[in-house]
Amino acid sequence: MKSGPVQKSETKNLIALLGKRLGEKNVLFALEDRLCYASDGSKQKYLPDIVVRPQTTQHVSDAVRLANEHEIPVYARGAGSGLTGGAVPVLGGMVLDFTQMNRILEIIPEDLVATVEPGVVTQTLQTEVAKHKLFYPPDPASAAFSTIGGNVAECAGGITGLKYGVTRDYILSLEVVLADGSVITTGRKTLKSVTGYDLTRLLVGSEGTLGIFTKITVKLIPLPEKIETLLVFFPTPEDAVTSANGIISHNILPRALEFIDKSSIDCIKGYRQEMELPEDANAILIIDIDGEEKSVQKGISLVESFVSKNNAMKVIAAKNAKERDALWEVRRILSPALYKIAPFKINEDICVPRSQILEILRAISEINSRYPFLKVANFGHIGDGNIHVNVMYEKENDQSFAEKMIEEIIHSTLRFGGTVSGEHGIGNVKSKFLPFEIAPQELQIMKNIKHMFDPKGILNPGKFF
Ligand SMILES: Cc1cc2nc3c(=O)[nH]c(=O)nc-3n(C[C@H](O)[C@H](O)[C@H](O)COP(=O)(O)OP(=O)(O)OC[C@H]3O[C@@H](n4cnc5c(N)ncnc54)[C@H](O)[C@@H]3O)c2cc1C
Structure with a gap:
């Protein structure tokens, strides 16, 4: 695989060939077009040399075959919302934009x-x-x-x-x-x-x-017949986690069971002052129960009595779709709200066995005490043990400390039997953590699989390994 961006003469050649096969309007090479494909949700920037917008499988096949012949990197791209740099063209080359294949x-x-x-x-x-x-x-x-x-x-x-x-x-x-x-x-x-x-x-x-x-x-x-939502406030994260575990161990499987910690609550308060959140709440659970009408009613009553026994301070129940939407707004605005705390953020996506949630939250807090100038907000899919740990910092110079702190969190996660990424993937952002979790022999099998599928290494090079 050639490293570095495509040579100019090769690019011209390729644009001509691709234009012939896919139609010129589906091949973009102007700087202003390519800039739109340089970044994704990870906020990194790498400029592609060519952007191809296929409309059929044949288009994709033609473009990839040409790229393989010319040993040009190929980066598939959907909406570019990935948080680990999956779609960023780190070695230049070709971006395949799939937004036109949307039937x-x-x-x-x-x-x-x-x-x-x-x-x-x-x-x-x-x-x-x-x-x-x-x-x-x-x-x-x-x-x-x-x-x-x-x-x-x-x-x-x-x-x-x-x-x-x-x-x-x-x-x-x-x-x-x-x-x-x-x-x-x-x-x-x-x-x-x-x-x-x-x-x-x-x-x-x-x-x-x-x-x-x-x-x-x-x-x-x-499609489930009915969904009901509860927003529950707790005085401590321990109460929230105990409630979450208790709900599941009482054979109620919520459609959603989301956790929000104190720092995240403070962000929401600062971002949407009109949201009335109890002053002394230190944790929130958002719980969706779905299924047949009767079983949903039964599930909601059981959850309500269960969270009350675990010190819930306030329980808000949505009565209709509009109110459900309003309760979920608390969770939806979290990502933008975090930028109110500090301009820089690293978003981790660790996952531990649910029984280890309190342990990992305590470990994160202990690690944070050694980096007091960094702010940490935790929220996520507590039902799956998947916590989004957000480390935020004021000055760009603090990035190296944030990275050190993240590395310590990753090591703790692995000690508690967890995994580096629950759902955001590896991309190039987390590739350094892969060997922490995957044993050398297993990693080699993965590399062999990659080589068998893609001997010239043209598909998304610079990611994973
Ligand atoms: C606000 C916000 C909230 C999010 N919430 C969640 C969440 O709750 N859960 C979650 O899992 N993720 C979440 N994400 C991350 C992201 O949305 C997901 O990873 C999503 O699956 C990426 O889809 P995309 O279309 O944007 O793909 P892209 O970012 O464009 O690409 C992601 C990866 O898919 C590859 N790819 C794209 N299309 C193809 C194809 N046709 N063939 C082969 N490979 C392809 C790319 O090469 C890249 O490696 C969130 C992101 C944001 C910004």
Whole structure:
């Protein structure tokens, strides 16, 4: 694999060839166009040499085959909302922008499946299948703008993970363009198949490093009849965590079980002063219960009595969809609200067994006490043990301290049996942590798989390893 950006003469050659095959309007090379593809949710900046906007599998195959022949890096891109730099073209080369391949190809209610192009926005799929009283459960907080292709490549999680699982659990079949431009279809459109190795499961979460998805068949389930939401305030994080664990150990599986800590609450207060949050609340749980009307009522009553026994200070119940939306607003505004505390932020995505949540929160607090000039806010999908640890700092110079602190948090996470990334992936941002968690022999198997799929290393180079 050639390192560094594509040579000028090669670029011209390639633009001409791609323009011929894909149509000139689908090949962008002006600086102002390329700048739009230089960054993603990780806020890094690397300029691509060419942007290709395919409309068909054939377009993708043509572009990747040419890139492979010329040994040019290929970076697939959905909405660019990834938080670990998955879509940033760190070695220049070609960005494949999938936003034009955004058709829902079929929804088959009898089979409980839908097939889509990768550029379909997650919420669009959820809305369309709901018209058939069907449900596509994976629900990242970015569902309103992120794409199914990006979700599959990152194995996106989200707020429904505890009850319904993550993207991996809903992918039945993938049409994939391989590094040499050939096209394969993994899996079947059946709800079960154990024929051969499970390549579909291997490709989900591969972050654009093994193949490029051009069609995705997802599993659907019946749409739950009813959802109810509670917003619960607690005097201590211990009360919130004990409640969360207790709810689950009493056989209630919430659709969502989200935790927000004291620093995050302070951010929300500063960001939206009109939100009436109790002064002395030090933790919040947001709880969604879904299912049949009767079982939802029963679940909500049990949760209410359970949180009261665990010192809940205030419980707000949403009575309708509008009120639900207002309660969830508390969680939705967190990401932008954090920037009110400090202009710089590193967002980690650790996941521990749920029984270790209090331990990891205590460890983070202890680590923070040794870096008192850094601010930390924790929130996340407590039901899955997935905590988003946000380390914020005032001056750019403090970045190295923030990175040191993160590294200590990662080591603690691993000591508690956890993992470096619950759902945001590795990209280039977390690649340094991969060897902390994955043993050398296992890492070598991963590298061998990468080499087999992509011998010239053109697919998303600079990521993962
Ligand atoms: C406000 C906010 C909230 C978020 N909340 C969550 C959350 O709750 N849960 C969660 O899991 N994530 C969350 N994310 C992260 C992000 O939205 C997800 O990782 C999402 O899956 C990325 O989708 P995308 O379309 O933006 O992909 P991109 O960022 O464009 O790309 C992500 C990766 O997918 C690859 N890729 C894209 N398309 C293809 C394709 N067709 N074939 C092969 N590879 C491809 C790219 O190369 C890259 O490696 C959040 C991000 C933001 C900004």
